[in-house]
Amino acid sequence: MFLDSDLLMSALRALTPILLAALGGALCERAGVFNIGLEGMMLLGCFTSVATSWFTGSPWLGVLAAALAAAAYSLILAVGAVTLKGDAVVLGIAMNLLAVGLTSFLLRTVFGVQGTFDDPSLQGLPLIGGFSPLAHLSWAAVAVAALLLSRHVWGLRLRGVGEAPDAAATLGVRPATYQYGVILLSGVLCGLAGAQLALGNVTLFTENMTAGRGWIAVVAVMLGRAAPLGVLLAALLFGLAEAAGFRLQGLGLPQQATDAAPYVVTLGALFLTTARRRRTPRPSGARS
Amino acid sequence: MSRRTRRTLQTVAAATLLVGAATACNAAAKNDASDSAGSGGSGTSFTLVTPDAVGQNEFLKLAVTGIKDAAKAHDGTQKVYESTDTASQQQNVQAAVDAKPDVIVLVGFEFADVVAQQAEKNPTQQFLIVDACTTKTYKNVSCAVFREHEGVYLAGAEAGLLSRSGKVGAVDVLDTPQFRRYSDPFAAGAKQVAGKTETSTRFVGGQSPFDDSARAKEQANTLLSKGYDQIMAAAAAGNYGVFEAAKAKGAYAYGVDVNQCPSAPGTVVDNVIKRTDVAVEKGIDAVLGGTTGTTVSYGLKEGGISLTGLEDGVDSSQCVIADHKDVLTKVEALRDRIVSGELTVDDPAAS
Numbered sequence: 001m002f003l004d005s006d007l008l009m010s011a012l013r014a015l016t017p018i019l020l021a022a023l024g025g026a027l028c029e030r031a032g033v034f035n036i037g038l039e040g041m042m043l044l045g046c047f048t049s050v051a052t053s054w055f056t057g058s059p060w061l062g063v064l065a066a067a068l069a070a071a072a073y074s075l076i077l078a079v080g081a082v083t084l085k086g087d088a089v090v091l092g093i094a095m096n097l098l099a100v101g102l103t104s105f106l107l108r109t110v111f112g113v114q115g116t117f118d119d120p121s122l123q124g125l126p127l128i129g130g131f132s133p134l135a136h137l138s139w140a141a142v143a144v145a146a147l148l149l150s151r152h153v154w155g156l157r158l159r160g161v162g163e164a165p166d167a168a169a170t171l172g173v174r175p176a177t178y179q180y181g182v183i184l185l186s187g188v189l190c191g192l193a194g195a196q197l198a199l200g201n202v203t204l205f206t207e208n209m210t211a212g213r214g215w216i217a218v219v220a221v222m223l224g225r226a227a228p229l230g231v232l233l234a235a236l237l238f239g240l241a242e243a244a245g246f247r248l249q250g251l252g253l254p255q256q257a258t259d260a261a262p263y264v265v266t267l268g269a270l271f272l273t274t275a276r277r278r279r280t281p282r283p284s285g286a287r288s
Numbered sequence: 289m290s291r292r293t294r295r296t297l298q299t300v301a302a303a304t305l306l307v308g309a310a311t312a313c314n315a316a317a318k319n320d321a322s323d324s325a326g327s328g329g330s331g332t333s334f335t336l337v338t339p340d341a342v343g344q345n346e347f348l349k350l351a352v353t354g355i356k357d358a359a360k361a362h363d364g365t366q367k368v369y370e371s372t373d374t375a376s377q378q379q380n381v382q383a384a385v386d387a388k389p390d391v392i393v394l395v396g397f398e399f400a401d402v403v404a405q406q407a408e409k410n411p412t413q414q415f416l417i418v419d420a421c422t423t424k425t426y427k428n429v430s431c432a433v434f435r436e437h438e439g440v441y442l443a444g445a446e447a448g449l450l451s452r453s454g455k456v457g458a459v460d461v462l463d464t465p466q467f468r469r470y471s472d473p474f475a476a477g478a479k480q481v482a483g484k485t486e487t488s489t490r491f492v493g494g495q496s497p498f499d500d501s502a503r504a505k506e507q508a509n510t511l512l513s514k515g516y517d518q519i520m521a522a523a524a525a526g527n528y529g530v531f532e533a534a535k536a537k538g539a540y541a542y543g544v545d546v547n548q549c550p551s552a553p554g555t556v557v558d559n560v561i562k563r564t565d566v567a568v569e570k571g572i573d574a575v576l577g578g579t580t581g582t583t584v585s586y587g588l589k590e591g592g593i594s595l596t597g598l599e600d601g602v603d604s605s606q607c608v609i610a611d612h613k614d615v616l617t618k619v620e621a622l623r624d625r626i627v628s629g630e631l632t633v634d635d636p637a638a639s
Contacts, residue, residue: 006513010506114340116501118528118551201502202532206525211503212495242503246490246510255463255491 007243009130013201015239016135017042017210020193021217022224022231023141024186029226030149031182032162032175036092037077038190039214040099041070045194047103050117050205051110059123059199063134067191073099074187082179096214104207116206124203125196132200134192141189146228158182190214216262223269234269241265332364333389334572337380339396341370346546347564351395351418354568361569362576364390378402391416391575393568403429414580416571418564427581430574432567435587436544437473438626439560440520441633442588442595442619443542444477446558447518448485449615450540451478455486457511458520459504459530463491468636470522470544470560476634478518481618488516498524505529512537518557521548531555540608547596549607557608559596566591589627598623 021038028035045066053062076095080086104114111117125132149155158178160168165175197213198205216238223237224230245261336355342348352368359366367389369380381402384392392413394403397420407415407426414428421431447456456478458471468489475487490507494500504526508519517539521530527543531552534541543549543559567586574584586592596602597609597616609616625631 006510010509014502014506108341112343114343114345116525116528120550120552197502202505202529204501204528204532206499206501206528208496208499209501209525211500243506246507249490249507250488250510250514255493259493 007240007247010243010246011236011239012131012135013239014242015235016132016138017193017197017201017213018217018220018238019138019232019235020134020141020196021190021214022220022235023138023145023228024182024189024193025217025221026224026226026228026231027145027158027182028179028186029221030162031158031179032165033077033081033179033183034088034092035077035183035186036089036215036218037074037095038092038186038193038217039210039212040092040096041073041187041190042194042197042214042217043096043099043103043208043210044073045070045191046198046209047106047194047205048191049195050122050198051106053123053199054117054119057123059125062123062199063125063192063195066195067188070191070194071184071187074183074190078180078183082176082183100208103205107205107207114207116204118204122203124199132196134196134200137192138196142228142232149228193217219266223266223273225273237265237269238262332359332362332576333387334359334364334366334391334393335369335384335387335389336366336393336395336568337369337371337377337384337399339371339377339398341372342368347562348395350562351393351564351568354565355393355572357565358569358572362572374398381406385410385413388413390414391572393418393572395419395564395568414575416568416575418567418571419562421583425581425583430571430580431583432571432592433583433585434562434567434593435585435633435635436560436562436593437469437635437637438587438633439593439595440470440522441473441477441480441626442598442623443520443558443560444474444479445481445619445622446477446595446597446609446612446615447474447520447540447542448478448480448482449618450557450612451482451485451518453515453517454482454484455488455514455516456518456520457488457490457516458522459507459511459526460489460491460520460522461497461524461526462493465637467491467522471520472636473633474520474542477622480622488514492523492526498526501526501529503529505533508533508541512539518542528552547605547607549596549605553606554608556606559607561594561596561599563592563594587626588623595619 021042025035025038048069049062049066052065053059077091080091081088107117108114157173161175161178168175220231220234223234241262245258248258249255334355336351338348342352355366369384371377371380377398385406393416395418399417400420400422403415403417404422407429411428416430418432422429458474460471461467471489478485490511492500492504492507494503504523508530511519512533519530519534520542521527522544523530531541535552535555540557541555543556545562547559549556596605596607602610
């Protein structure tokens with residue numbers, strides 16, 4: 001009864017927004033930019049997708065607008081960290097704070113409500129084969145990112161920029177171009193993650209509705225060692241832990257204990273992976 | 289200072305400015321004073337301070353109705369100060385205190401601390417807090433709190449009568465005694481009318497339990513997938529997620545505080561509502577009558593807690609219960625037993 005298709009579906013629904021955002025974070029990480037602004041970009045994506053879907057009646061335009069808005073927002077990090085050489089952590093935190101204030105403010109000015117915008121006629125994304133189209137896209141994105149990083153010349157250069165920017169520059173690769181590219185791409189992916197959350201998982205906008213998912217994505221990047229497949233596994237682990245936590249409540253475990261499930265899993269996974277990493281000497285070259 | 293650090297500092301400064309700008313937009317205090325009602329003959333005056341903009345907030349709209357009715361009844365004047373955030377809440381309370389009305393009415397737990405400070409500084413000013421109370425008691429602070437569990441019990445009875453599967457559940461915010469008022473009595477009410485009913489409660493929890501509608505929806509889904517067909521939604525902003533889940537499975541849900549039926553017509557059966565207007569009006573009566581510094585609790589008997597289905601206008605409420613008059617008759621009978629004291633509802637928050 002415990003492990004069944006409902007549990008898996010629940011885990012996969014929880015997975016999609018985290019996976020999309022974490023992929024963006026992983027690409028930035030590989031290019032040497034520590035992106036912790038995922039939460040803010042995702043939240044902006046949530047609002048933009050809902051607002052656009054509401055005014056145009058098309059959830060697809062909502063998805064598109066979310067990707068564009070979050071990409072534009074990611075320029076703060078790109079300009080600040082790459083061009084002005086600012087601290088990416090400070091910028092990321094500022095972006096997260098700004099997004100909470102900005103979306104709450106826009107919610108009041110655009111919709112004239114506070115807290116939640118919800119309307120029965122707000123159009124959400126349709127399901128394709130039981131899943132949101134963005135879920136399918138996220139899986140495809142994992143495969144594409146993995147292939148690009150390991151098999152394509154762009155991926156090689158991207159990794160070069162991350163690991164040895166000076167060396168890359170001497171070979172005629174401009175690090176800034178690649179870093180701008182991945183930061184904008186992470187903006188697009190986080191925008192899609194937000195659209196998935198606000199038009200896929202639910203069909204509404206609530207202030208601060210990302211509720212820490214962007215931070216979990218940051219952890220997934222670290223846990224998956226910024227490799228697309230690793231990030232997929234890490235995000236899946238979080239999804240399963242969350243879904244299993246819900247089930248455990250049904251078995252009579254107190255909520256305070258089941259809330260800890262994702263964190264216990266994280267600690268366990270970190271412990272196991274570091275133990276393995278110690279045994280095998282870290283390769284200096286590329287992984288994916 | 290090296291070039292690198294200077295640049296970093298510039299970026300930090302720019303980022304701080306950006307955040308500051310965004311919050312400044314919110315922080316602009318709105319001091320809407322709406323003055324109306326009454327000739328002001330006796331010179332009695334009341335001020336209502338709300339924690340948020342009243343706008344479409346039914347809960348606060350009722351409080352405004354309450355203070356207007358009180359002004360009319362006492363032939364006085366009233367003012368409403370709408371806040372938009374913590375800073376403007378404090379400013380509004382200060383402005384209200386400066387104006388020295390007979391009674392300052394404040395709605396919500398947000399005001400508990402600031403009122404405690406002001407009450408100490410202004411011992412002659414009378415305060416009335418609705419839906420919360422200060423931790424210490426003051427001679428000039430009266431409180432009006434609600435017995436939500438009585439209403440939730442009646443909603444549970446409706447669920448017990450309407451359930452086809454014999455399983456009713458609740459999605460609650462957090463597993464604390466205060467929030468269990470929204471889930472335990474729901475189960476008790478269902479068992480009262482249908483003894484064999486199976487019950488279960490899920491708590492949203494997580495990093496922001498009050499905002500996470502996606503998580504609330506998943507919690508509702510775990511109940512629905514086990515055949516639960518009546519869900520009490522007490523998940524704050526997460527309620528909309530619960531309604532979505534119930535709607536997708538053709539199940540029924542129950543809302544809280546205000547009429548939430550219009551957000552999912554055909555899915556939301558009924559709502560446990562808090563009549564803030566009743567609490568404001570009766571609270572002001574008590575203070576003017578000389579009873580101050582007390583905490584009064586409002587339940588079914590006092591008309592402070594009710595169901596949308598038991599109020600006027602149920603037919604236009606878009607609630608499912610409007611089509612189940614037979615259920616309403618039974619629930620009314622149950623309410624009368626609670627009002628008469630024949631039946632008591634266990635309070636999970638009772639210490």
